[in-house]
Amino acid sequence: MCRWLAYSGTPLLLEKILYEPKHSLIDQSLHSRLGVETTNGDGFGIGWYAPDTGVDTPAIMRDVGPAWNNRNLREISQHVVSPLLFAHIRASTGTAVQQTNCHPFRRGRWMWMHNGAISGFHQMRRQLSMAVDPTLYLDIEGTTDSETMFFLALTYGLEDDPPGAVARMVGTVERIGHEHGVAAPMQMTVAVTDGSTVWAFRYASEGTARTLFYSTRVESLRALHPDAAFLQEVSDDTRLVVSEPLGDLPGAWNEVPNDSYGLVRGSTGELHPFAPQPL
Structure with a gap:
């Protein structure tokens, strides 16, 4: 399926996040260890915020080629600094x-990316699309289940209550899926942000959802690994949420439980249970 990462914390060159880790997202585009597919070469995208510019909407770069040999991505990553980055390989x-x-998807200041699938999406695509608020529908540009999920969440109040909106979106997908005879419609890890807070969800209608991990607090990692130079470069509120770990540093990664979501806002990091909300 896909791999993604969400970074929040000390403003860094994108290169340090995308390319420098031992098992970086760029490496995962060719050599995913935990994904359904080893290779994720059907496009990529990055989205980032530049608060010093006074612009509160994220910049987006997306392309249909593989991330591992894209010269424009490499060029941008060596010159752009951001405190909040979404990156996705498809x-x-x-x-x-x-x-x-290609992900991430954007509307206003909001970004969204997804790994997984709506099972039977082609059967229920029209019905799901009809559930999107008509004032939002014209902004849908692509044909993926992932973008439809985003616009359903916007319809159900994402801007005011992200966890509740995602729960109502999943409840709608499951209800319509069951009407079409699909036993387990939803498989997802999702990240969404408004530019200051990141929410990350892990859920599957049945069985185990796709993998998702969050980084250990920086102050704890410094105590475990006082000689790791890169840990001195970032603030205590720096966090990563990833489809699979970016390296093998002991104690650095924690699995997000099934049927849960996490919230990252500055120094705050929380985990909560997640369940669909039927409408």
């Missing part, structure tokens, strides 16, 4: 390989 689950189907 393995299509059936929809077209085109730029508008």
Whole structure:
């Protein structure tokens, strides 16, 4: 399926996040260890915020080629600094390989990315699309289940209550899926942000959801690994949420439990249970 990461913390060159780790997201585009597919080469995207510019909407770069040999991505990553980054490498689950189907998706100051799939999406696509608020529907550019999920969450109040909106979105997908005879419609890890807070969700209608990890607090890692130079470069509130760990540093990564979501806002990091909310 896909791999993604969300970074929040000390402003860093994107290169340090995307390329320098031992098992970076760029490495995962060719050599994923925990994904359904080893190779994720059906496009990529990055989205980042630049608060010093006074612009509160994120910049987005997306392309249909693989991330591992994209010269523009490498060039940008060596010159752009950001305190909040979303990055995604895609393995299509059936929809077209085109730029508008690459994550992250954006509307206003909000960004969204997804790993997983709506099982039976093509059967229920029209019904799910009809559930999107008509004032939002015209902003849908692509054909993926992931973007439909985003716009359903926006319809159900994402801007005011992200956990509740995502729960109502999943409840709608499951209800419509069951109407079409799909036993387990939803498989997802999702990240969404408004530019200051990151929410990350892990859920599957049945069985185990796709992998998701969050980084240990920096102050704890410094105590475990006082000689790790890069830990001196970042503040205590720096956190990563990733589809799979970026390296093998002992104690650095913690698995997000199934049926849960996490919240990262500055120095605050929380885990909460997650369950769909039928409408």
